[in-house]
Amino acid sequence: MEATKLEARTFDRKPYYKDQRGFTLFQGDSLQLLAEMESEQFDMIFADPPYFLSNDGVTCKSGRMVSVNKGRWDKSKGVENNHAFNLQWLEQCQRLLKPNGTIWVSGTFHVVFSLGFAMQQLDYKILNDISWFKVNPPPNLSCRYFTHSTETVIWAAKNKDSRYTFNYKKMKEMNGGKQMKSLWHIMSPRKAEKKHGKHPTQKPIKLMNRIVLAASDPGDRILDPFCGSSTTGLAAVDQGRQFVGIDQSEEYLDLSIKRFEDLVAEGAEQE
Numbered sequence: 001m002e003a004t005k006l007e008a009r010t011f012d013r014k015p016y017y018k019d020q021r022g023f024t025l026f027q028g029d030s031l032q033l034l035a036e037m038e039s040e041q042f043d044m045i046f047a048d049p050p051y052f053l054s055n056d057g058v059t060c061k062s063g064r065m066v067s068v069n070k071g072r073w074d075k076s077k078g079v080e081n082n083h084a085f086n087l088q089w090l091e092q093c094q095r096l097l098k099p100n101g102t103i104w105v106s107g108t109f110h111v112v113f114s115l116g117f118a119m120q121q122l123d124y125k126i127l128n129d130i131s132w133f134k135v136n137p138p139p140n141l142s143c144r145y146f147t148h149s150t151e152t153v154i155w156a157a158k159n160k161d162s163r164y165t166f167n168y169k170k171m172k173e174m175n176g177g178k179q180m181k182s183l184w185h186i187m188s189p190r191k192a193e194k195k196h197g198k199h200p201t202q203k204p205i206k207l208m209n210r211i212v213l214a215a216s217d218p219g220d221r222i223l224d225p226f227c228g229s230s231t232t233g234l235a236a237v238d239q240g241r242q243f244v245g246i247d248q249s250e251e252y253l254d255l256s257i258k259r260f261e262d263l264v265a266e267g268a269e270q271e
Contacts, residue, residue, distance in 0.1 A: 034092035043220035046102040052076040097158040124156040187197030187243040199229040208235035230256035
C-alpha cells in the first residue's frame, strides 16, 4: 500500500526498481524527471551533482596513478553553462521540497561556489556549510598544492520561512553529549562498502546516516536526484525513511539494487 502511494505521488512513470520497504529508483535525465514530479512532496533532498572535474588529469588511488575522468556526465561545459545547470536542478528541487523541507548538497571546490551562489539566487536559507574531512585522502601527486582532504556539504532550508527539522538532541548524543560541530571527521568509503562494485563519487554510509538522522524523521520521504550507487537510499531505508533515487546510468542503478538487496538480506539475518 505504501509503495503504491509513493509511486503515485512521484509521477506517472514506471520505476526502474521498486521495493515495498520504500526504496524506489528511476532511470533518466535528472532535469527532465525532476520537472515531471509533483510539487512539495519531499521532506529532505540530498544531492551529489556533477563536480565538473573530469579534465583528463590524474590522481592517486590505492597507490596507483589513475585518471580523474569519471564519465561524460562530469565533463565541464564551461563556467556559465555549468552554473546554469546548477540553477535549473536546484530550482526544481526547491519546488519539490515541502514547505519545511531541507536540502543537502555536496561538492568540491570545482563546483561548490556555483552551488552556493545558485542557492542564494533562489532564496534558499543556508543553514550550515559542513566540512567533511576525509581523514584518509589520496596524496597530491604534483606536490604543488595542499592535499585535497575535504568536501563541503551545504545544508539549506527551502526558504526563510521554513520551520525545518533539526534533531539537535540526536546529534548531541552521537557526539558524546557535546554540541556537534560543522567539521565532520569521516573516512571515505571502506572496501566493504564497495564489494558489489564502485562508483567514482560514492559517499560513506556513516556520512549519509548522520545527514538522514540530523534532518529527517521516521516515515519522511527523501530524494536523491543524482543517486549513483544509492548510499543515500541505503541510509534512508535503514533509518525508517522512504527513498526515491534518480540516475541516468543503468550500471549504477543495478549496483544500487545489489547494495539494497544485500542490506535487506543482512537485516533478515539479524532478526
